[in-house]
Amino acid sequence: MMRAYRQRGVALLLVMWLIMLLAALVGAFALLARTEHLQGRVLVRGLVAENAARAGLEYAMTRVGATDPRLQWLPDGRPHRWRYVNADVEVKVVDENGKIDLNQADMTLLTEFIRRFDVEQQRAAQLAAAIVDWRDPDSLTQPAGGGEDSDYASAGLPYGAKDAEFESVAELEQVLGFTPELYARMAPHLTVFSGRTRPDPAFASAEVLDAMGMDGAEVVAVRQRWNPASGLPPPTLPDGSALVGGSSGTYSIESRARLADRREAVLRAVVRAGGSMPGMAYTPLRWQVGD
Numbered sequence: 608m609m610r611a612y613r614q615r616g617v618a619l620l621l622v623m624w625l626i627m628l629l630a631a632l633v634g635a636f637a638l639l640a641r642t643e644h645l646q647g648r649v650l651v652r653g654l655v656a657e658n659a660a661r662a663g664l665e666y667a668m669t670r671v672g673a674t675d676p677r678l679q680w681l682p683d684g685r686p687h688r689w690r691y692v693n694a695d696v697e698v699k700v701v702d703e704n705g706k707i708d709l710n711q712a713d714m715t716l717l718t719e720f721i722r723r724f725d726v727e728q729q730r731a732a733q734l735a736a737a738i739v740d741w742r743d744p745d746s747l748t749q750p751a752g753g754g755e756d757s758d759y760a761s762a763g764l765p766y767g768a769k770d771a772e773f774e775s776v777a778e779l780e781q782v783l784g785f786t787p788e789l790y791a792r793m794a795p796h797l798t799v800f801s802g803r804t805r806p807d808p809a810f811a812s813a814e815v816l817d818a819m820g821m822d823g824a825e826v827v828a829v830r831q832r833w834n835p836a837s838g839l840p841p842p843t844l845p846d847g848s849a850l851v852g853g854s855s856g857t858y859s860i861e862s863r864a865r866l867a868d869r870r871e872a873v874l875r876a877v878v879r880a881g882g883s884m885p886g887m888a889y890t891p892l893r894w895q896v897g898d
Contacts, residue, residue: 656864656872659694663862667698676835683810685831694864703857705810706798709773720818724792737783744770754783773799800857809852856880
């Protein structure tokens, strides 16, 4: 009899252990399912935010190309806010003509621009010379210092000057003397698409305007107070020229979308109006999702 009781006790313990094991497995499965559900939701909300940012870019292209001044957005960097479904979208558009072209700007403009970023005069001149040496086809170092193949070798770099034009602003990170921090601060004001020796003040940032010898903050403030829909004539520069430019059709666009749950997505692109295929509204030249 005692033996039968012991056997039933062992069987009860085994059943209890089995129930505990099954409960643990069910709990683990439920936790895994919930985790996957949350991950899926995060991914879906991220895609929703990214699509809202993409919609901001598409909408911006319709507004900068609008012929009605009441609808037209000026591509001078001012923020434009827009509501798309359940997302708040802020879009900034800058005509590439308002930026400093790395392939066309001269030493003076490059030096003055670099100085805007807390770089002293001599060092700024050396960095500007390094830009010129990177893009020119010869092997002669600029008088201010610059950087040809021997200078890159002395710095321990496994490459030399390109001796050809910049194909992208990102190449500036490879130019002798430029740090990632300095590049990150300068890049939003630079281009390789304008083909201009001097930027158009109608679209230039305060930093670029300062480098051109103007009061950048004042010019930007005057420019952004003017609304083409008002019917008033455009403001003028100190020399009397109108502070309005002809659009190049190539734009830098930053579109930032924020959902009600604070999910954000940022799209930064350089696009050119029109495309190689019928029906294309624009041609992407640069495309970056995220910071």
